[in-house]
Amino acid sequence: xxxxxxxxxxxxxxxxxxxxxxxxxxxxxxxxxxxxxxxxxxxxxxxxxxxxxxxxxxxxxxxxxxxxxxxxxxxxxxxxxxxxxxxxxxxxxxxxxxxxxxxxxxxxxxxxxxxxxxxxxxxxxxxxxxxxxxxxxxxxxxxxxxxxxxxxxxxxxxxxxxxxxxxxxxxxxxxxxxxxxxxxxxxxxxxxxxxxxxxxxxxxxxxxxxxxxxxxxxxxxxxxxxxxxxxxxxxxxxxxxxxxxxxxxxxxxxxxxxx
Amino acid sequence: xxxxxxxxxxxxxxxxxxxxxxxxxxxxxxxxxxxxxxxxxxxxxxxxxxxxxxxxxxxxxxxxxxxxxxxxxxxxxxxxxxxxxxxxxxxxxxxxxxxxxxxxxxxxxxxxxxxxxxxxxxxxxxxxxxxxxxxxxxxxxxxxxxxxxxxxxxxxxxxxxxxxxxxxxxxxxxxxxxxxxxxxxxxxxxxxxxxxxxxxxxxxxxxxxxxxxxxxxxxxxxxxxxxxxxxxxxxxxxxxxxxxxxxxxxxxxxxxxxxxx
Amino acid sequence: xxxxxxxxxxxxxxxxxxxxxxxxxxxxxxxxxxxxxxxxxxxxxxxxxxxxxxxxxxxxxxxxxxxxxxxxxxxxxxxxxxxxxxxxxxxxxxxxxxxxxxxxxxxxxxxxxxxxxxxxxxxxxxxxxxxxxxxxxxxxxxxxxxxxxxxxxxxxxxxxxxxxxxxxxxxxxxxxxxxxxxxxxxxxxxxxxxxxxxxxxxxxxxxxxxxxxxxxxxxxxxxxxxxxx
Numbered sequence: 174x175x176x177x178x179x180x181x182x183x184x185x186x187x188x189x190x191x192x193x194x195x196x197x198x199x200x201x202x203x204x205x206x207x208x209x210x211x212x213x214x215x216x217x218x219x220x221x222x223x224x225x226x227x228x229x230x231x232x233x234x235x236x237x238x239x240x241x242x243x244x245x246x247x248x249x250x251x252x253x254x255x256x257x258x259x260x261x262x263x264x265x266x267x268x269x270x271x272x273x274x275x276x277x278x279x280x281x282x283x284x285x286x287x288x289x290x291x292x293x294x295x296x297x298x299x300x301x302x303x304x305x306x307x308x309x310x311x312x313x314x315x316x317x318x319x320x321x322x323x324x325x326x327x328x329x330x331x332x333x334x335x336x337x338x339x340x341x342x343x344x345x346x347x348x349x350x351x352x353x354x355x356x357x358x359x360x361x362x363x364x365x366x367x368x369x370x371x372x373x374x375x376x377x378x379x380x381x382x383x384x385x386x387x388x389x390x391x392x393x394x395x396x397x398x399x400x401x402x403x404x405x406x407x408x409x410x411x412x413x414x415x416x417x418x419x420x421x422x423x424x425x426x427x428x429x430x431x432x
Numbered sequence: 433x434x435x436x437x438x439x440x441x442x443x444x445x446x447x448x449x450x451x452x453x454x455x456x457x458x459x460x461x462x463x464x465x466x467x468x469x470x471x472x473x474x475x476x477x478x479x480x481x482x483x484x485x486x487x488x489x490x491x492x493x494x495x496x497x498x499x500x501x502x503x504x505x506x507x508x509x510x511x512x513x514x515x516x517x518x519x520x521x522x523x524x525x526x527x528x529x530x531x532x533x534x535x536x537x538x539x540x541x542x543x544x545x546x547x548x549x550x551x552x553x554x555x556x557x558x559x560x561x562x563x564x565x566x567x568x569x570x571x572x573x574x575x576x577x578x579x580x581x582x583x584x585x586x587x588x589x590x591x592x593x594x595x596x597x598x599x600x601x602x603x604x605x606x607x608x609x610x611x612x613x614x615x616x617x618x619x620x621x622x623x624x625x626x627x628x629x630x631x632x633x634x635x636x637x638x639x640x641x642x643x644x645x646x647x648x649x650x651x652x653x654x655x656x657x658x659x660x661x662x663x664x665x666x667x668x669x670x671x672x673x674x675x676x677x678x679x680x681x682x683x684x685x686x687x688x689x690x691x692x693x
Numbered sequence: 694x695x696x697x698x699x700x701x702x703x704x705x706x707x708x709x710x711x712x713x714x715x716x717x718x719x720x721x722x723x724x725x726x727x728x729x730x731x732x733x734x735x736x737x738x739x740x741x742x743x744x745x746x747x748x749x750x751x752x753x754x755x756x757x758x759x760x761x762x763x764x765x766x767x768x769x770x771x772x773x774x775x776x777x778x779x780x781x782x783x784x785x786x787x788x789x790x791x792x793x794x795x796x797x798x799x800x801x802x803x804x805x806x807x808x809x810x811x812x813x814x815x816x817x818x819x820x821x822x823x824x825x826x827x828x829x830x831x832x833x834x835x836x837x838x839x840x841x842x843x844x845x846x847x848x849x850x851x852x853x854x855x856x857x858x859x860x861x862x863x864x865x866x867x868x869x870x871x872x873x874x875x876x877x878x879x880x881x882x883x884x885x886x887x888x889x890x891x892x893x894x895x896x897x898x899x900x901x902x903x904x905x906x907x908x909x910x911x912x913x914x915x916x917x918x919x920x921x922x
Contacts (some may be wrong), residue, residue: 268918323871327777330867338465340922344858347915348868351850354911358904362875365895366882391754424466501789504922526791537786541718553710554790556703580721596786 209409215404218397222390230390239303243389246296248398249289250318256286257321257353262329264349267342273417276342279349280332281409285402287325293318313364320348320359324352337420441584450517451479454604454635455500459509462495469495471659472509482626482648484667488679490655493639494534497606500637501531501549507536513604527555530602532610536589542581544573544592547581548599551570555600567595572619586613594622601657605629611645623649657681696722711800712807719808721790721913729770730812737820755824756884760877762816764844767809772855772865784856784920794917798849802909805845806838813837832887839901842882845904847872850912854919875904 186204190197203210226244233240263279266272297315302308309315328348335341383391453476458550462470469492477483484567487493498504499511511518513525538547545564552560568577571591580656583588590613597605610622626649629636647653647667655670655678656664663670719725740758744750787797817837821828846870855865883897 217737268915317794318870320874323867327868327871330864331858334864336465338858340465340858342920343918344854347850347854347919350915351872351908351911355875358875358907359871361694362878362900365897365900366878374709396869421466428468498922503785503789523791523793526789529789531785531789533785539718540713541716541721546714546717550710550714551790553787554707554787554792556699556706556791 181317191411205373205430208404209281211400211404211407215397215400220399222397225390225393230387234388236304244394246293246300247292247391248395249296249393250314251316252398253286253289253293253321254400256289256406257325257356258267260325260349261353262392264346268346268350274414276346277410277413277417279346281413283325283328283332283349284409285405287322287329289402290318290322290325293324294322296310311367312362313360313367315358316363317356321352321356324348324356328352337417359413376402404428448463453477454479454481455483455637456512456515457496457509458500458512460496460506460511462492462499462504463507467506469632469659470499473656473659473661475654475664477635477637479635480630481635481651482630483635483637483652483654485637485654485656486639486643486646486647486675486678487656490615491660492659493656494608496656497531497608497637498533499640500604501529501533501606502526527600528603530597530600530605531608532593532597532606533608534612535672536593538581538589538592538596541580543578543580544568544584547576547582547592548595551596551599554691557600563599567599571595572617585616587615590614591621593617594625598625602634604635604637607636609639609641611640611642643675647671655679696822701882703791704793704796707790708796708800708803711787711797715801715804716807719728719804725770725808726812729766729809732769733762733766733812733816734819736765737816743824748867752775752888753826755826755828755884756881756888758824758851759820759828759884763809764873764877765840767805767841767844768848768866768869770850771805771845772862773832783843794920795913797870797920798853798913798916799909801853802842802845802849806841807848809845810837813841822922824919826888828884828888830887833871833884835898836880836887836901839898839905840876840883842905843876843880843901844873845906846908846912847919850916850919853916857919865871871892872908875900879904 186197186200189200222244223406226241230241230244233237259282260279263277263282267275267279294315297318298308301310301315328345331348332345334339335344455475455477457473457475459469460470460473461468473496485493485496498683499506499518500513502518502525505519514528516524516528518525523575530679538544542550545568548564548567549560549647552563557563565574565577568574573588573591573595573596576588584592590610594607594610597607611619614622626636630651638646638649647670650667653663653665653667653670654661655675657678662683663675704756740754740761744754744758788794817828817833820826851865851868854868855862879897879900882895883901885891885896886894
């Protein structure tokens with residue numbers, strides 16, 4: 174596994190190692206084995222989650238076994254919100270600092286967030302079908318997720334269309350910012366709309382009293398999915414940076430060939 | 433250069449003070465998506481000079497002018513107008529700079545006068561109507577003042593563009609190929625304008641493909657070839673043949689060759 | 694040099710100058726108005742066929758049809774408006790002046806609101822006739838205004854974005870629609886409430902105001918990044 178440290182980072186590490194050897198050693202270890210460790214932890218976490226969701230957690234009285242989708246659906250939703258928040262952060266930082274790495278950070282989070290949201294929608298739909306008999310309901314959470322999905326698909330479409338251009342990056346950053354800011358408003362609007370125009374009573378997924386074992390299972394699942402998110406983000410980020418660098422080198426070679 | 437216009441804390445212009453260059457480029461780089469157009473230009477234009485920029489197509493002349501006009505943001509390095517950074521002090525730079533680009537581009541559904549009035553208002557000028565009349569007279573468009581620009585010929589649109597560029601009496605005027613599409617009369621007008629600005633101590637930067645005219649109009653010359661400065665110095669030291677050699681990639685043996693090569 | 698306006702005073706003058714310029718141009722071509730107006734009317738008529746509007750349905754479906762017609766017509770018109778400033782040319786002329794980009798954005802939004810409002814004012818009585826709904830009341834004015842402001846705010850930003858990145862036309866509606874959901878919900882519900890008063894209804898106008906204020910403020914700031922080169 175390649176060291177993720179370069180240049181000045183190595184210098185700083187040397188500095189820290191001198192002053193606080195234990196921390197320095199820990200950081201060095203992380204640098205070399207961090208990703209492997211993360212991969213291992215994620216795998217363990219996922220296995221644990223499968224156990225927790227299917228075996229450890231009790232079967233829900235009303236819904237039956239189908240309810241177990243909850244342990245996947247909810248963490249996916251939370252993490253997709255987190256990812257989209259990071260799109261906002263990355264977008265703002267990019268426009269402020271003009272550092273391409275922030276742009277890549279935003280883009281990676283948009284990709285992962287969209288994938289997770291897709292899974293949220295699919296799992297939510299399956300759950301709804303099993304429980305309410307409907308493939309889709311216009312409750313505020315699903316609807317907001319759907320709208321978010323559209324926003325970030327739009328973000329990705331824009332990026333795809335504009336390619337690796339600075340103009341495209343700026344435009345996408347604006348979409349990333351506006352998209353996130355409008356989402357809470359979307360949520361409120363749909364909620365008011367549904368509250369006042371109910372066509373079915375929806376006992377939503379967040380059941381008020383969860384037994385401790387369910388909460389534990391949920392927490393395990395949440396941690397596991399967060400680890401997965403972290404792993405994916407890091408790997409895709411590195412991939413994106415490498416691609417950008419390769420592109421830059423290619424252009425350099427092409428241009429120097431012309432001179 | 434009118435020192436009061438450009439430096440709010442005006443210093444008396446004595447021999448001891450070094451006047452701020454009208455234009456300064458410090459390792460200016462401009463790339464469009466990993467493709468560099470300007471590759472590290474360093475140059476300074478002293479106050480009160482008229483500069484002509486030569487270069488084959490694609491050399492980066494338009495990009496350089498647009499950067500100075502704050503329309504394009506430098507990728508690296510700096511560009512300064514009257515000591516003001518085009519990024520950090522963009523607002524101030526815009527007050528000082530006039531820009532006339534390739535395309536005349538005026539608002540077609542408005543009349544010539546309305547166009548000038550609009551731009552006067554955008555610069556916060558109170559006497560827009562008066563200026564509009566004077567400028568229209570000056571560029572020979574008084575007869576068409578109340579006609580919509582849509583109906584103008586290219587030459588007329590170009591003249592209007594020129595009028596628009598100087599509506600706020602800028603300290604630095606940037607002209608991108610202002611001579612294309614102009615008839616004899618309009619060309620004479622352009623030359624008079626440049627000469628008058630020189631007399632008033634104002635800077636003018638122009639690009640042109642007409643080498644002889646460029647050398648005649650300007651004090652200093654800059655030659656860009658593929659994003660780099662091939663020559664920077666007095667216009668008098670160049671002739672058409674020399675410029676063409678520069679275009680072809682040759683180096684001049686003149687001691688004045690400056691900037692990154 | 695004559696006395697120059699500066700600061701807030703200048704921004705105010707520039708704001709109105711841009712609006713005046715846009716409206717003047719608009720008045721002279723009348724292109725946009727014609728096509729947008731006709732489109733809106735056509736949409737209203739087609740909805741009648743699509744939804745099989747019998748008398749009892751009109752009050753429920755009417756407001757939705759009205760706002761769909763307005764929103765689609767607006768988006769059509771907005772793309773065109775920014776195309777006028779496209780090819781970088783005319784936009785450059787505007788950007789080279791010492792004008793705050795936020796002022797440019799807000800002026801464009803207001804200009805668009807005015808243009809769209811004219812169409813709405815004309816379409817409204819026709820809608821009232823076709824759908825037999827007592828929509829011509831003073832209370833419709835704030836709803837129209839706030840709703841149109843919301844659509845214009847989003848539309849102007851994304852039309853400029855598309856123009857400056859040369860993103861395809863399909864992309865603009867894709868970007869706009871998820872973001873104007875609050876406007877759709879708020880405007881349609883508020884219009885419904887106007888026609889068939891419900892007792893404790895949600896503050897739909899409040900929703901529109903909140904959306905407009907938030908979106909306009911953030912957009913005004915991000916506009917400079919959209920038009921930058």
